[in-house]
Amino acid sequence: MRVTIEEDKCCGAGQCVLAAPTVFDQREEDGIVILLDETPPDDKLAEVRQAIRLCPALAIKVEV
Amino acid sequence: MRRVVIVGASAAGLAAAETLRAEGFGGTITLVGEERHAPYDRPPLSKQLMSGAWEAGRLALRDQAALDALGAEWRLGVRAVSLDVAARRVTLENNDGLDFDGLILATGVRPRRLPGRMPAGVHVLRGLDDALAIRDALAAKPRVAVIGSGVLGTEFAATARGLGCEVTLVGQAALPMARQFGARIGEMIAQRHREAGVALLPSTQVLRIEGADHVTGLRLPGGRILPAELVLVAIGSVPTTGWLAGSGLDLADGVVCDAFCQAAPGIYAAGDLASWWHEGYGRRLRIEHRMNASEQGAAAARNLLGAREAFRPIPFLWSDQFDVKLQSYGLFPPGGEIEIEPDAAAPGRFVALCRVEGRLVGALGWNAVRALRQARQRLAGALMADA
Numbered sequence: 001m002r003v004t005i006e007e008d009k010c011c012g013a014g015q016c017v018l019a020a021p022t023v024f025d026q027r028e029e030d031g032i033v034i035l036l037d038e039t040p041p042d043d044k045l046a047e048v049r050q051a052i053r054l055c056p057a058l059a060i061k062v063e064v
Numbered sequence: 065m066r067r068v069v070i071v072g073a074s075a076a077g078l079a080a081a082e083t084l085r086a087e088g089f090g091g092t093i094t095l096v097g098e099e100r101h102a103p104y105d106r107p108p109l110s111k112q113l114m115s116g117a118w119e120a121g122r123l124a125l126r127d128q129a130a131l132d133a134l135g136a137e138w139r140l141g142v143r144a145v146s147l148d149v150a151a152r153r154v155t156l157e158n159n160d161g162l163d164f165d166g167l168i169l170a171t172g173v174r175p176r177r178l179p180g181r182m183p184a185g186v187h188v189l190r191g192l193d194d195a196l197a198i199r200d201a202l203a204a205k206p207r208v209a210v211i212g213s214g215v216l217g218t219e220f221a222a223t224a225r226g227l228g229c230e231v232t233l234v235g236q237a238a239l240p241m242a243r244q245f246g247a248r249i250g251e252m253i254a255q256r257h258r259e260a261g262v263a264l265l266p267s268t269q270v271l272r273i274e275g276a277d278h279v280t281g282l283r284l285p286g287g288r289i290l291p292a293e294l295v296l297v298a299i300g301s302v303p304t305t306g307w308l309a310g311s312g313l314d315l316a317d318g319v320v321c322d323a324f325c326q327a328a329p330g331i332y333a334a335g336d337l338a339s340w341w342h343e344g345y346g347r348r349l350r351i352e353h354r355m356n357a358s359e360q361g362a363a364a365a366r367n368l369l370g371a372r373e374a375f376r377p378i379p380f381l382w383s384d385q386f387d388v389k390l391q392s393y394g395l396f397p398p399g400g401e402i403e404i405e406p407d408a409a410a411p412g413r414f415v416a417l418c419r420v421e422g423r424l425v426g427a428l429g430w431n432a433v434r435a436l437r438q439a440r441q442r443l444a445g446a447l448m449a450d451a
C-alpha cells in the first residue's frame with residue numbers, strides 16, 4: 001500500500017499516531033503529521049484505515 | 065435488517081453510514097440532512113474559513129467519488145419532522161415517509177439564541193452559511209463584540225482579532241473557557257488574549273442589544289454601552305430534539321442512550337445530540353466535539369449491526385487561538401485539581417493534568433503535542449483500571 005498525507009490540512013489531532021504508531025508521527029512544534037513509512041507492510045492496513053477514519057482533518061489517503 | 069435511515073448528514077451521520085458499509089451492510093442507507101450542503105467539517109468555520117486561509121470547498125468531509133461509493137440515498141435540504149417509534153417511520157417536512165428497520169439519530173445541536181428579534185449584524189455560528197455571512201461582514205473591519213466566553217466565543221474572538229478587528233469578549237464567567245478547563249488555564253488564555261489586544265469584559269451580563277435595523281452596541285450594567293457593528297452570540301447550544309417530541313424517546317439531555325448508544329430497540333444516537341452512559345467514567349456524558357462525532361457515529365453503526373460494544377472513548381478536543389494550540393483528553397470536572405507539568409526544554413509549552421480524588425481524569429496540552437500524547441496513555445490506563 002502507499003500512504004500519502006496533506007500536511008496543510010492536518011490539524012495535529014494525533015489520532016493517526018495513536019492508530020498506527022509505526023506509520024505516523026507528529027512534529028513537536030505544531031503537531032503536524034510526519035509520515036514515517038510511505039509504504040507500510042500489508043499487515044498495517046487495518047491500522048492505517050483506522051487512522052483515516054479517525055483523522056478529523058481528512059489529511060490521510062491510502063492506495064492499496 | 066434491510067433499511068437504515070440516518071437523520072443528520074454531518075460528521076456523526078457520515079461516520080455511521082461509512083461504518084455500516086465497512087462492516088458489510090448491503091441494504092439501503094438513507095441520509096437525511098436539513099442543510100443543502102454535502103457533509104462538511106465545522107471546526108474550520110471559526111478558524112481557517114473565518115480567517116480566509118481556506119475556501120469553503122476545503123471543508124467537504126468527502127469528495128464526490130467517496131460519497132458515491134457509499135451507495136446511499138441522500139435527502140439533503142429537507143428536515144425530518146417526526147418519528148413514529150412503533151410504526152418505524154420517519155416523516156420529512158415534505159410529508160415523505162421513510163420506513164426503517166434501523167435508525168441512527170445524528171441531528172446535532174443548535175446555537176442557543178437571545179430572546180426577541182435581533183437587528184442585522186447579530187450572528188450565531190454553527191453552519192457554513194452562518195460562517196460565510198460573518199466572514200463577509202468582517203471584511204469591513206467592524207467593531208466586534210462576542211457574547212459568551214466558552215470555547216467557540218473565545219476562539220472566534222482570536223480569529224476576528226487576527227483579522228485586525230477591534231474585539232471585545234464579554235462573558236458571564238470570570239475567565240474565558242474556565243468552565244471547560246478551570247481557573248488556572250482560563251487565566252492563561254485570558255492573558256494571551258490581552259497580549260493580542262482583545263478587550264476582556266468578564267463577569268458581565270449583557271442587558272440588551274442596541275440598534276433598530278442594524279446593531280450599534282451592547283447595553284451593559286451601569287448604563288454603559290459597548291459599541292459594536294458585529295455581535296456574535298456564543299452562549300452555548302441546545303440539542304436538536306424538537307422534531308422528536310412526542311416520539312416517546314427520553315429527551316432529558318439530547319437523546320438519552322444506554323452504554324451502547326441505543327435509545328430504543330433498533331434506534332441509536334450519535335454525536336453532539338447523544339448522551340450516553342460512559343462505563344469508564346461511570347457517568348452520563350454528552351460531548352459536543354468533533355472527534356466524538358466520528359467515533360460515536362461508528363460505534364452506533366456497529367452496535368446497530370449487533371456488535372454490543374460499550375462506547376467508552378477518551379474525549380478529545382482542540383482549539384487554535386493565536387499561536388496557541390490547545391488540545392485536551394478526558395474531562396476537567398469542576399473541583400478537579402490541576403497540576404501543571406512544564407516542559408523543561410521548551411518554555412511556554414506544558415501539560416496540565418486534572419485529578420479528582422487523586423485519580424487522573426483529564427490532560428490538556430498547551431503547544432505540547434507529544435507530551436500530551438504520553439499523558440493520554442496514562443489517562444487510558446486510569447480509565448481501564450476503573451472499569
Ligand SMILES: Cc1cc2nc3c(=O)[nH]c(=O)nc-3n(C[C@H](O)[C@H](O)[C@H](O)COP(=O)(O)OP(=O)(O)OC[C@H]3O[C@@H](n4cnc5c(N)ncnc54)[C@H](O)[C@@H]3O)c2cc1C
Nearest residue numbers: 072074075076098106107144171172335336352353354357
Ligand atoms: C464553529 C465551530 C467550531 C468548532 N470547533 C471545534 C474544534 O475546534 N474542536 C472540536 O473538537 N469540535 C469543534 N466543533 C464541534 C464539532 O463541529 C461538532 O462536535 C460536530 O460537528 C458534531 O457533529 P454531529 O454530526 O454530531 O452534529 P452536526 O455537525 O451539528 O450535524 C447535525 C446535522 O443534522 C442536521 N439536522 C438537524 N436537525 C435535522 C432534522 N430535523 N432533519 C434533518 N437534518 C437535521 C443539521 O442541519 C446538521 O447538518 C466546532 C463547532 C462549530 C460550530
Ligand code: SF4
Nearest residue numbers: 010011013014016055
Ligand atoms: S489524525 Fe489527521 S489531523 Fe491528526 S495529526 Fe494525524 S493527519 Fe493530522
